[in-house]
Amino acid sequence: MPVARLLVTARLSDPAAVERLRDAGHDVVVRDEVRPADADELRRLAADRDGLLCLPADRIDAEFLDACPSVRFVANHAVGTDNIDLAATAARGVAVTNTPGVLDEAVADHCVGLVLAAARRIAEGDRLVRDGGWTGFSTDLLLGLDLAGATAGLVGVGGVGGAVATRLVEGFGMRGLYVARRPHPELEERLGIVRATLDALLGEADVVTLHVPLTPETRGMIGAGELARMRPGAVLVNVSRGPVVDQDALVEALREGRISAGLDVFADEPLPAGHPLTSLPNAVLTPHIASAGRLTRSRMAHLAVDNLLAMADGRTPPTPVSGP
Numbered sequence: 001m002p003v004a005r006l007l008v009t010a011r012l013s014d015p016a017a018v019e020r021l022r023d024a025g026h027d028v029v030v031r032d033e034v035r036p037a038d039a040d041e042l043r044r045l046a047a048d049r050d051g052l053l054c055l056p057a058d059r060i061d062a063e064f065l066d067a068c069p070s071v072r073f074v075a076n077h078a079v080g081t082d083n084i085d086l087a088a089t090a091a092r093g094v095a096v097t098n099t100p101g102v103l104d105e106a107v108a109d110h111c112v113g114l115v116l117a118a119a120r121r122i123a124e125g126d127r128l129v130r131d132g133g134w135t136g137f138s139t140d141l142l143l144g145l146d147l148a149g150a151t152a153g154l155v156g157v158g159g160v161g162g163a164v165a166t167r168l169v170e171g172f173g174m175r176g177l178y179v180a181r182r183p184h185p186e187l188e189e190r191l192g193i194v195r196a197t198l199d200a201l202l203g204e205a206d207v208v209t210l211h212v213p214l215t216p217e218t219r220g221m222i223g224a225g226e227l228a229r230m231r232p233g234a235v236l237v238n239v240s241r242g243p244v245v246d247q248d249a250l251v252e253a254l255r256e257g258r259i260s261a262g263l264d265v266f267a268d269e270p271l272p273a274g275h276p277l278t279s280l281p282n283a284v285l286t287p288h289i290a291s292a293g294r295l296t297r298s299r300m301a302h303l304a305v306d307n308l309l310a311m312a313d314g315r316t317p318p319t320p321v322s323g324p
């Protein structure tokens with residue numbers, strides 16, 4: 001087996017995954033940092049490498065690939081691949097893999113957490129108690145949305161969207177609408193959810209959850225017009241990618257108080273300190289941690305390593321996105 005020169009671009013939550021690369025006899029450089037590398041550092045570290053294990057914050061674009069022509073394969077430690085310019089990798093014959101499937105349940109759990117937190121105003125209640133502003137039980141304190149019998153609108157029903165639909169319908173007694181490029185008869189039969197247009201879903205759903213990859217088609221798909229179509233009192237939850245939503249339009253909609261939101265992803269990450277979202281009580285914000293189950297992150301790391309080892313050996317990787 002040839003020895004490959006590999007770079008792991010940041011510390012992984014499970015060091016055993018990285019050890020597998022060394023045990024396989026490869027020349028492994030690990031950037032032992034939690035913070036993502038900036039573009040210059042990434043280029044410097046990758047300059048003599050054959051393959052990378054990288055994170056969603058690492059931009060693998062034409063400029064990077066031209067600066068690091070030795071890089072022939074990239075294993076993304078994420079299901080989303082919007083940090084990678086797939087046209088640029090394809091044009092240069094660079095293979096790309098991702099980590100689908102293993103994070104579906106954890107991301108769905110977090111999504112439902114955000115649904116509950118926004119619908120039942122849990123973060124607002126937490127702040128009220130901590131800040132000493134709670135004056136005692138009252139019948140109209142922090143009234144929120146009842147989930148049982150309400151309508152969930154799922155935008156995308158791949159692995160994550162399907163797992164969210166299962167939780168909201170079977171666990172909370174919601175009815176469900178979904179938007180997808182093709183019908184999903186198995187989900188329709190099992191959960192009784194119904195396929196709809198985006199416009200119809202936005203007009204009917206009390207809870208809208210987003211589960212689409214970021215592509216040129218989905219960038220900004222929830223803009224001012226779509227937010228205006230949402231029902232008064234509805235909840236929008238985004239666990240996909242920030243730019244799927246027009247964040248400035250969302251800030252305006254939240255300021256008007258017509259809807260509330262649970263957001264794990266943002267237009268720019270990290271969300272800058274003092275961003276208008278941070279002062280809106282009807283927004284629940286988490287720092288891109290939807291897949292951060294201990295076991296899930298370990299599974300993601302091992303799947304990324306499986307992919308990297310396969311590509312280093314010239315085998316077909318388990319979860320390819322695009323070939324060499």
Ligand code: GLV
Pocket residue numbers: 056077078079080081103291
């Ligand atoms: C995380 O955001 C992922 O795409 O896996």
